[in-house]
Amino acid sequence: MLRLAAFAVSAFVLVAAHTPAQAEPTAVGPEKCEKCHREEIKVWQGTQHFKSFKDIHRHKDAKNIIKATGDKQMKRSDVCATCHYTSVAESGKSRPVAGPSCESCHGNASEWINVHNDYGGPNVKREQESPEHKAKRITSAKAAGMIRPEMLYDVAANCMSCHGLANPKLSGEHAAAMLDNGHPLKPEYEIVEYSQGTVRHRFYPPDLTKNTEMTKAEMARLFVIGQAAALVSATEAMKKTKHAKYAEAQQKRVARAKEVLAKVPEASALLASPSADAGRALASSIATKDLSGAVGNWLPTKFK
Numbered sequence: 001m002l003r004l005a006a007f008a009v010s011a012f013v014l015v016a017a018h019t020p021a022q023a024e025p026t027a028v029g030p031e032k033c034e035k036c037h038r039e040e041i042k043v044w045q046g047t048q049h050f051k052s053f054k055d056i057h058r059h060k061d062a063k064n065i066i067k068a069t070g071d072k073q074m075k076r077s078d079v080c081a082t083c084h085y086t087s088v089a090e091s092g093k094s095r096p097v098a099g100p101s102c103e104s105c106h107g108n109a110s111e112w113i114n115v116h117n118d119y120g121g122p123n124v125k126r127e128q129e130s131p132e133h134k135a136k137r138i139t140s141a142k143a144a145g146m147i148r149p150e151m152l153y154d155v156a157a158n159c160m161s162c163h164g165l166a167n168p169k170l171s172g173e174h175a176a177a178m179l180d181n182g183h184p185l186k187p188e189y190e191i192v193e194y195s196q197g198t199v200r201h202r203f204y205p206p207d208l209t210k211n212t213e214m215t216k217a218e219m220a221r222l223f224v225i226g227q228a229a230a231l232v233s234a235t236e237a238m239k240k241t242k243h244a245k246y247a248e249a250q251q252k253r254v255a256r257a258k259e260v261l262a263k264v265p266e267a268s269a270l271l272a273s274p275s276a277d278a279g280r281a282l283a284s285s286i287a288t289k290d291l292s293g294a295v296g297n298w299l300p301t302k303f304k
Contacts, residue, residue, distance in 0.1 A: 029086060043211065164237060179246055
């Protein structure tokens with residue numbers, strides 16, 4: 001599960017690579033993660049992401065929103081499942097088993113979970129894994145589509161796409177209809193404020209039971225990366241539809257991101273041409289830098 005959180009919502013832009021000849025990777029569900037990531041699961045069970053599975057379809061606006069998309073039930077809606085559910089494939093059908101969960105941030109796990117769980121043999125425990133095997137395992141899992149916790153841009157992109165009502169799988173027609181019928185779109189959504197509150201799950205050696213808080217330097221980096229993801233997400237989203245309210249919200253996201261990123265010299269290429277690759281390059285270039293002096297005034301002091 002994600003150690004440098006960011007959930008909401010997401011759920012679920014899946015960045016796993018595939019070719020037309022390959023089947024889409026599918027979700028396996030949070031139960032597959034629980035054995036090894038018990039502390040992370042405990043945190044998730046206290047979040048709105050977890051609780052939403054039982055109550056979000058009862059929201060006062062839910063019926064109108066669902067009807068606007070052409071569906072009748074939220075848990076049977078492919079449109080809603082894009083962000084609100086973790087759905088597993090059973091007998092050729094997709095069934096929601098949870099709200100936004102592990103795979104909402106880390107990508108559908110059908111292709112990478114066995115690689116991720118292999119510590120060097122059937123009888124080798126996690127703490128016995130050799131450094132060489134761990135390095136190979138991490139590389140192989142990423143190649144199979146896993147979004148690792150250190151892949152901050154891709155994690156942030158998942159959060160920003162759903163919280164910005166901008167998921168690539170969501171059509172402009174549906175986005176506009178949902179917005180007109182009460183679906184929220186908060187252009188001010190900011191990843192540090194939300195990810196370092198109830199959804200924070202940063203469990204590192206030597207104490208895997210301690211939920212570590214971010215330093216100010218770490219928050220500053222994630223804040224900048226989050227704004228990079230917002231810029232890319234909103235720029236692409238504006239191509240979906242000319243719906244006035246939707247366009248206005250995306251423009252606000254772009255404006256705020258540009259204001260922040262203008263303070264970061266490493267962001268010049270991204271600002272000139274927003275793209276996921278440019279966002280990843282920015283994240284890599286600031287990986288060891290303390291940007292709190294540049295963006296410290298924007299960092300949240302309270303968390304959701």
